[in-house]
Amino acid sequence: MKIKLLVVLILITFFSFAQNSNYEKWTAMADNDISLQPEYGNVEKTESQKADDENFKKDILEYYEGDTISASKKMSDLGFTYLYDKGDFVTAMRRFNQAFMLNPKNADAYYGFGTIFFNLGAMKKAREQFDKGLELNPKHPKILTDYGTTYLGDYYESLENGKENSNEFLVKANEYLEKSLDFDKKDSNTIYKLSIVKMYIGDCNEAKKLLDKAKKMNNPNVTESYEIELNEKCN
Template sequence: MKILTAIILLFAINISAQNPNFEKWQELANNDINLQPEFGDLEKNESQIKADNDFIEEILKHYDNKQDASKKMTELGFQYIYERRDLQAAMKRFNQAYLLEPKNADIYYGYGTIYFNLGAMESAREQFDKGLLINPNHSKMLTDYGTTYLGDYYNLVNTNPEKAVENLNNAVKYLEKAYSIDEKNSDTIYKLSIINMYLGDCKKANKYLDKADKMKNPNITEKFKAELKQKCG
């Protein structure tokens, strides 16, 4: 079965089950709690506690409160992911945000996004689950949650088609919820087109593609349009 959109959709990430990038990350994280979400929930020594307190004291010189400072740290974390492709620096920023305000849902969105970029879909979902407990209507997190299942679909489509379709159904559930919250997110809409194509619902696939196209979604490719036309006419 041809899957022309896989690499484009998942940001050119290797999403195989035995992902060497994730294995390498785990090795690094085992020796550095700064690379573990919530610092691995480990007890810190006096030196680490002092460093945390010094950081909080210094950052609050520049922001009115911990919530604003935490928000800024998460913004920086996403910049490191998407603009610099530096996942280690991103994790450290998200952990700094966690120090300031653990109830900031974007922290867990950030943790999950790092794991998503490492191809660790289950680990990504674990973090998204935590974030959605704080903000169940976080549409971007719901979209990416659904996308993890799409990643699993691509992994299984040639070896376990039945399980692959189960992942598609999980994906559409989260993406439809995201769409019900935010109908203007063209990324959500484009992915709904892809999923519905694989589910064989050509009417929905074409409807969502038309919407995403009108919104000028930059990820839409001629290859996907050709694939959809081939499958659905």
């Protein structure tokens, strides 16, 4: 079961959850660079940093005709491009921070912060940022889906370490994925991940229905190993 679950979790996210060493390296870098900390670490910037910020805002707001919301959205979109297309966490975090600087109410900036930590395996840190994003937009389906997925990561870790509270993580994962599906019923990744959760909590009928939906939607993350495991558990 351990191996099968690991395969599923690796394939339903951009990176593996088991990246504690990467998180430690990231933290070491971020300690010396506030642009790698969410919200710039909430510290007072130097005069040079403030000047750089003003020059950046002047240039981008001139292009967007003073529209901070559109400019912020562009930066958060760029952040995800660097993260997912290039695997460049450093540039991604800097773009998310620029999105925050332009519009502190941009929930996607916090989604970006959380996604960085999520992909580094720091689930609690990810949820802290996701919580901030959900305060701004409680109906943000992508945040809710990834929030639920962090608990799938915790579930896997708890099984690996032989902890007894693993089912508590499944309950949380189910809660957030259900919420996400309420707001976006066409997201095949949410549907697929919820199928996995339903299988582990023993709701076989729902797990199969959700898997069928994900397959009909041509979700690329559906794996043969998961289908085999589902059939073994739910025969």
